[in-house]
Amino acid sequence: MSGFYVLDVPEFASVVTAAKAIERCLVHAPKRGYIFVQFDGEVEIRRVATGLGEAVWFGCLTGGLDGKIVTFDAERIKLAPTNEPAILR
Amino acid sequence: MSTNEKLAKLPSLSLNGVDHTARPTWKLRETVEFYRDKLGLPLVHAITAKGWGRAKEQHADFIHFFFDAGKGSTIAFFYYIGTTQPPELVVSRGYMAMGNHTAWRVETKEELLAWQARLEAAGVQVSQSIKHEILESIYFRDPNFYPLEITRPLRAVERIDGVDAELTIAAALELADAGGWSNIEQLWRLKAKQVAAYQRGEEVAL
Numbered sequence: 001m002s003g004f005y006v007l008d009v010p011e012f013a014s015v016v017t018a019a020k021a022i023e024r025c026l027v028h029a030p031k032r033g034y035i036f037v038q039f040d041g042e043v044e045i046r047r048v049a050t051g052l053g054e055a056v057w058f059g060c061l062t063g064g065l066d067g068k069i070v071t072f073d074a075e076r077i078k079l080a081p082t083n084e085p086a087i088l089r
Numbered sequence: 090m091s092t093n094e095k096l097a098k099l100p101s102l103s104l105n106g107v108d109h110t111a112r113p114t115w116k117l118r119e120t121v122e123f124y125r126d127k128l129g130l131p132l133v134h135a136i137t138a139k140g141w142g143r144a145k146e147q148h149a150d151f152i153h154f155f156f157d158a159g160k161g162s163t164i165a166f167f168y169y170i171g172t173t174q175p176p177e178l179v180v181s182r183g184y185m186a187m188g189n190h191t192a193w194r195v196e197t198k199e200e201l202l203a204w205q206a207r208l209e210a211a212g213v214q215v216s217q218s219i220k221h222e223i224l225e226s227i228y229f230r231d232p233n234f235y236p237l238e239i240t241r242p243l244r245a246v247e248r249i250d251g252v253d254a255e256l257t258i259a260a261a262l263e264l265a266d267a268g269g270w271s272n273i274e275q276l277w278r279l280k281a282k283q284v285a286a287y288q289r290g291e292e293v294a295l
Contacts, residue, residue, distance in 0.1 A: 011223070036288075055221050
């Protein structure tokens with residue numbers, strides 16, 4: 001199940017709000033301080049939709065990512081499912 | 090007995106904030122004028138000494154002086170008389186050396202902006218205020234090129250912040266130990282597995 005975790009704190013709340021407006025995203029209920037944003041296929045989140053400054057934007061996947069970064073710049077994050085391991089040996 | 094086992098038998102301790110931080114300076118006048126006059130931090134203590142009489146190391150005579158940084162903390166300097174700055178103590182340009190910095194706390198946005206205005210009035214180059222996760226900060230440098238920050242809390246740090254920090258560091262340590270760690274995506278992927286386990290109520294390395 002691909003997705004990313006958002007820490008349930010005020011500074012990241014707008015990421016969850018932006019994800020709710022994306023058809024391919026399913027926002028799960030908060031659990032133990034984290035909100036899982038599930039995505040199906042490639043998904044794009046635009047910074048303008050979050051209203052975040054760059055300092056927080058570039059850390060907005062800090063909760064963890066079950067997926068792959070296709071693009072991550074100041075304007076957009078594109079994520080996709082992956083089977084690649086976190087630790088490449 | 091392991092070190093951790095030995096430590097577990099000792100009483101837990103806590104610290105009571107910063108007493109002082111200190112660094113060397115080879116710009117005595119500029120440093121005094123910056124901290125005392127431009128920032129307006131009271132000069133609260135100075136000691137002068139005849140070296141430290143060490144046989145193996147020729148320790149220069151020196152002045153050690155302290156400026157009040159609030160709530161009992163000071164920022165202090167050593168001026169080693171008659172010495173020149175060793176090249177390795179010149180503060181490097183670039184972001185990496187900025188990792189070594191002092192951040193002072195104010196409580197409100199108004200105070201932060203007032204400090205920004207004061208610095209600008211004093212002719213100090215200062216950044217715009219930047220909101221990070223839990224802090225909003227302005228950045229500038231002293232005459233020694235030491236990086237300084239004034240920051241205000243945007244919210245209190247909660248228990249979940251500590252849990253998240255432990256999960257992050259646990260993933261980071263695993264990657265650092267594994268070797269070949271080159272980017273944050275690797276950490277985010279590994280952390281996702283640990284967050285999932287944490288959400289399921291499984292034992293995780295906290």
